[in-house]
Amino acid sequence: MNKPFDRSVNAAPITSIRELLQELLRHRDPEAYGEILLRYAIPTLDLEPYFRWNTRHYTRTCVHRNEGFELLVICYEPGQRTSVHDYDSQLAWIHPVMGEVLEERFALVPDDGIRRTSEVFRQPGEVDRISAGTAIRRFTNVGPGRAVTVNLYAKPMSKWRVYDERTGATTTTPPGPAR
Amino acid sequence: MTSAATTQGYLAAMMDNAGSSFKPHDLERIGQLLFATAAEGLVVVNGKGAILMHNPRLNTMFGHGAGELMGQPIEVLLPDAIRSRHTAHREAYDKKPVQRSMGQGMDLWGKRKDGSVFPVEVSLNHFEVDGERFVMGLVTDITLRRNAEEDLKRTNQELEERVEQRTEELRAAEHSVREALEKEKELHALKGRFVSMASHEFRTPLSTIMSSVDLIGRYTEDAADEKVQKHVVRIRAKVREMTAMLNEFLSLEKIEQGQVISTPVEIDIVHLCIELMEELRPLAKPGQTIDFDHQGEARTVRMDRQMLSNVISNLVTNALKYSLEGQTAKLRTSIANSQLTILVRDCGIGIPKEDQQHLFERFFRGGNTTHIQGTGLGLNIVTRYLDLLGGTINFASAPGNTVFTVVLPQQPSADH
Numbered sequence: 001m002n003k004p005f006d007r008s009v010n011a012a013p014i015t016s017i018r019e020l021l022q023e024l025l026r027h028r029d030p031e032a033y034g035e036i037l038l039r040y041a042i043p044t045l046d047l048e049p050y051f052r053w054n055t056r057h058y059t060r061t062c063v064h065r066n067e068g069f070e071l072l073v074i075c076y077e078p079g080q081r082t083s084v085h086d087y088d089s090q091l092a093w094i095h096p097v098m099g100e101v102l103e104e105r106f107a108l109v110p111d112d113g114i115r116r117t118s119e120v121f122r123q124p125g126e127v128d129r130i131s132a133g134t135a136i137r138r139f140t141n142v143g144p145g146r147a148v149t150v151n152l153y154a155k156p157m158s159k160w161r162v163y164d165e166r167t168g169a170t171t172t173t174p175p176g177p178a179r
Numbered sequence: 180m181t182s183a184a185t186t187q188g189y190l191a192a193m194m195d196n197a198g199s200s201f202k203p204h205d206l207e208r209i210g211q212l213l214f215a216t217a218a219e220g221l222v223v224v225n226g227k228g229a230i231l232m233h234n235p236r237l238n239t240m241f242g243h244g245a246g247e248l249m250g251q252p253i254e255v256l257l258p259d260a261i262r263s264r265h266t267a268h269r270e271a272y273d274k275k276p277v278q279r280s281m282g283q284g285m286d287l288w289g290k291r292k293d294g295s296v297f298p299v300e301v302s303l304n305h306f307e308v309d310g311e312r313f314v315m316g317l318v319t320d321i322t323l324r325r326n327a328e329e330d331l332k333r334t335n336q337e338l339e340e341r342v343e344q345r346t347e348e349l350r351a352a353e354h355s356v357r358e359a360l361e362k363e364k365e366l367h368a369l370k371g372r373f374v375s376m377a378s379h380e381f382r383t384p385l386s387t388i389m390s391s392v393d394l395i396g397r398y399t400e401d402a403a404d405e406k407v408q409k410h411v412v413r414i415r416a417k418v419r420e421m422t423a424m425l426n427e428f429l430s431l432e433k434i435e436q437g438q439v440i441s442t443p444v445e446i447d448i449v450h451l452c453i454e455l456m457e458e459l460r461p462l463a464k465p466g467q468t469i470d471f472d473h474q475g476e477a478r479t480v481r482m483d484r485q486m487l488s489n490v491i492s493n494l495v496t497n498a499l500k501y502s503l504e505g506q507t508a509k510l511r512t513s514i515a516n517s518q519l520t521i522l523v524r525d526c527g528i529g530i531p532k533e534d535q536q537h538l539f540e541r542f543f544r545g546g547n548t549t550h551i552q553g554t555g556l557g558l559n560i561v562t563r564y565l566d567l568l569g570g571t572i573n574f575a576s577a578p579g580n581t582v583f584t585v586v587l588p589q590q591p592s593a594d595h
Contacts, residue, residue: 055386056422057458060450072450079390083460160453162460164468 013041017050021064024071030091030154033069037093037127037152044098044148051075051148058082058141070156074149076101076141084114084163086135091154094128094139099147103128106136106163114163122149136163220318228253228269231313240320242292253316258290269314276305276314289318298325375432378425385425389418419461420552423496427556430489431541434563441483441567443590448480448512448519449473455491456510462496466505469495474513482519482590486564493557494523494583500551501581502527514589521585529578538574561585 014020014036023036050073052059058080063071076099084106094103101122106114114136121142122128130137141147201209214221220237224230230248238245241256248255253269254262289299302317396411433439456469463469480487491510498508502525511522530538534545539562542555565572570587 054454056426057454060454062447062450065447079393083457160456160471162456162469164463164466 011039014039015041015043016046017042017063021071024064024069024152025066028068030069033091033152033154034093034127034129037095037150040095040097040127040150042097047073047097047148047150053077053146065156067155069152069154072151072153074139074151076139076147076149078141078144078146081140082138084136084138084165086137086161086163087153087157090130090132090135090157092130092135093152094122094130095150095152096122096124096126097148097150098124099141099145100143101147101149102140102142104138104140105134106138108136114165220316220320222248222253222256222316222318224253224314224316226273226312226314228266230255237318240291240318241289247292256289256318258288258296261288272303272314273312276303276312289320297322371432371436374428378429378432381425382422385418385422389415389422392418415461423462424554427554427560430560431556431563434560434567439486439564439567441486441590443481444484446480446482446484446487447478448514449478451484451488452491452510452512455488455495459492459495459499463499464502464504467499467502468507469499469510470507471510471512474511475515477514480514480519480587480589482568482587486568487519487587490561490564490568490570490585490587491521491523493561494521494585497557498523498525498527498581500527500553501525501529501548517589519587519589521587522582523585524580524582526579527581529581530574530576535574535576539572 014023020036020040020042023039024033027033027036050061050063052061053075055077058074058076061073061075063073065071084104094101102119103122104119105117107117109115120128122139139149214234217234217236220240221234222230222237223232230251230253233248235245237243238248241248254265257265287299287301288296290296298321300319300321303314304317305312305314307313392411392414396408396415430439452471452473456471459469495508495510498510502508506526509522509524511520511524513520528547531546534543534547537543538545539558540555541559543559544553544555562572564570565585565587568587568590570585572583572585574581574583576582
């Protein structure tokens with residue numbers, strides 16, 4: 001279920017990656033991760049070392065990974081998009097920090113592949129929480145400029161599944177246990 | 180000076196030698212025989228240069244009949260132009276006679292009765308009989324030797340001329356080759372610049388086409404216009420193919436220009452492979468899947484991201500390209516002993532045995548792939564990148580099962 005967080009209910013804003021990681025490492029309850037992300041107020045400049053741009057595809061850069069979570073920076077050139085995908089048994093938070101991202105949601109239809117069910121335009125500052133069972137998504141940079149999202153996965157993803165929109169066939173990527 | 184007495188004593192000594200079959204009374208006859216049968220012309224003149232005696236060979240050599248030369252001045256045997264000079268030379272010799280060869284370092288000529296001249300060699304000696312001095316000349320016709328020398332000289336000259344000519348031709352050929360090489364280099368550079376410029380310039384409009392097609396696809400998705408969607412999908416696929424081909428040309432050009440340098444960075448191999456799968460997914464045929472699995476705890480490698488991406492992309496692209504709809508391409512990675520191993524397996528058409536030895540050659544395409552679009556550059560580019568990364572590649576292939584295995588050493592950390 002998607003639940004936008006109210007930034008106002010939490011304490012002091014987090015203004016650096018180091019501070020964010022300290023907060024995430026201090027908490028073991030994944031539900032706390034969402035609360036922590038709500039306090040995200042990191043200047044783009046601080047995040048830039050993790051930006052990678054590729055004209056052929058969006059990029060995924062790992063900021064930190066441990067047994068409890070994995071923090072990624074996802075960079076999209078204009079028009080770039082993810083595949084239609086999900087990741088089993090994961091909690092995830094998608095936090096746009098730059099540009100405008102279209103989130104499309106899909107559902108599995110038995111014997112009929114997949115079907116798009118809804119779409120939401122995500123703006124910087126919002127936090128999108130994705131839980132197991134509702135995870136089939138596609139994200140597209142629909143803005144005129146580049147877009148960046150900070151993605152937090154708890155635990156680190158163990159499987160990445162790509163759906164073939166035409167046939168419903170899936171491509172699975174089990175990355176193996178996190179180090 | 181040689182005297183008649185000395186000569187007789189010399190001959191007598193030979194007679195006395197043990198084993199000699201000659202008797203003293205043979206001496207005169209032997210002397211006559213030697214004189215008459217000598218291969219050289221023998222002539223004896225007095226102090227005035229008058230011919231007093233000569234052997235038959237001298238007549239033959241100079242074309243005179245028997246007795247014609249007797250009493251004649253020796254100059255009768257010389258060409259007209261040097262007769263007067265010779266008289267002076269002879270008189271000088273008569274005053275200070277020594278045994279010597281004539282005309283050393285000079286060309287000597289004899290004159291036949293018919294006026295023709297021929298080259299000769301002459302040795303002079305003098306002797307005295309009863310107090311009167313005589314000069315004996317030994318004349319050799321060296322026409323054949325001179326002709327042979329002339330022939331040799333001419334042949335040498337011809338050879339030298341031919342060598343000179345050949346050297347000149349070689350110089351000209353070398354010049355032509357150098358010119359051709361320079362032109363080839365210029366053409367190669369021009370071709371490189373053209374390919375680079377064209378590929379780069381083509382990619383920009385292709386990117387725009389792709390963006391526009393994406394937008395058309397998005398605008399028409401709600402309308403569910405299947406015909407439009409079908410064409411959108413087709414345009415997307417073709418634009419991707421063209422972009423991939425242009426990228427291959429650009430990659431090869433950059434490698435050949437030495438513009439590709441390994442820059443090692445820390446890479447999470449799992450997310451890199453997910454990125455690449457995301458990028459390559461649109462190339463998949465309906466129902467095709469890419470099955471990725473990373474084995475082991477270690478996920479981080481240190482190497483050049485772009486080169487590693489290109490190696491994996493090329494191999495996975497081939498796996499999809501040469502597999503049928505609905506088939507799965509498998510991508511496996513593992514890290515052990517500071518080495519990254521990448522394995523790409525497909526169950527496609529396979530590589531014919533006769534083509535396998537040429538597989539990594541530039542522009543080579545398998546005999547069973549003519550109906551499938553491609554440049555024949557992909558695997559060549561892979562080997563070029565692996566050379567730069569210090570990696571190796573092997574493969575095994577049969578219809579329905581082709582496996583490429585790449586092993587890459589980790590680049591040392593900057594901290595080390």
